[in-house]
Amino acid sequence: xxxxxxxxxxxxxxxxxxxxxxxxxxxxxxxxxxxxxxxxxxxxxxxxxxxxxxxxxxxxxxxxxxxxxxxxxxxxxxxxxxxxxxxxxxxxxxxx
Numbered sequence: 333x334x335x336x337x338x339x340x341x342x343x344x345x346x347x348x349x350x351x352x353x354x355x356x357x358x359x360x361x362x363x364x365x366x367x368x369x370x371x372x373x374x375x376x377x378x379x380x381x382x383x384x385x386x387x388x389x390x391x392x393x394x395x396x397x398x399x400x401x402x403x404x405x406x407x408x409x410x411x412x413x414x415x416x417x418x419x420x421x422x423x424x425x426x427x428x
Contacts, residue, residue: 333393336401340389343408348378350415357422 351361355374361367363381370377385404392400 333398336398336405337389337393339405340401340408343405343412344382344385344389346412347408347415348382350412350419351378354415354418354422357419357426359418359422 352374355361361370366377366381368377369380372380385408389401389404392398392404
């Protein structure tokens with residue numbers, strides 16, 4: 333359980349970091365919910381989105397549904413990987 337929770341926290345931090353980097357390089361938020369939340373400000377919108385995700389993660393831990401937390405981790409692993417590919421593309425485009 334501890335490993336799943338640590339992975340959850342690290343993936344959330346990685347998501348915020350890669351999202352901010354991609355946005356600073358000229359990328360756009362593709363998640364419609366997060367993009368809408370960013371209407372109040374980039375950092376505020378990301379903070380609200382992360383509060384929602386942390387609430388879902390906390391609920392999973394509180395109810396003992398670690399399988400749900402594993403699924404969240406898998407999803408955010410894919411999201412962070414996607415963000416990294418976008419960052420790579422944006423950097424490569426600036427080098428040309």
